[in-house]
Amino acid sequence: MRQNLIGTWELVSYKVEEKETGNFINAMGPAPRGRVVFTPDGWVAFNLEGSNRLAATTDADRSQLMKTLVAYIGRYRVEGDQWITSVQTAWAPEWVGTEQRRTVTLNGEYADVITPWRKMPNWAAGRLSRSIIRFRRAGNA
Secondary structure, three states: OHHHHOEEEEEEEEEEEEOOOOOEEOOOOOOOEEEEEEOOOOEEEEEEEOOOOOOOOOHHHHHHHHOOEEEEEEEEEEEOOEEEEEEEEEOOHHHOOOEEEEEEEEEOOEEEEEOOOEEOOOOHHHOEEEEEEEEEEOOOO
């Protein structure tokens, strides 16, 4: 799977499911955007942002923008159907130095990704949730 991940992937959809209720949270809005890039030498850069983000003019605005962002960089490895990132930099300092596991199913030009159940720093108010993400391999445009 490692060889098949290498390259740039464009975000298609991003859903967040709450474990306790099974409800889906509209955490990133109807049209989030982003990319994940896997390099041949073992680096991954992951940057996703929510819909309709506007330039911040106040500290409160900047704080709100953090709720619709997921970004990290680190070294990755593949174990079975998972990619594991040893996070070196992140939008959320508590992620630095952790390992982030993602289960991946590759199907043609698509990669379907599911996170483990976890407490995210930017939504679900400390409740367990998981992200269900779809990427499409980016073209050469």
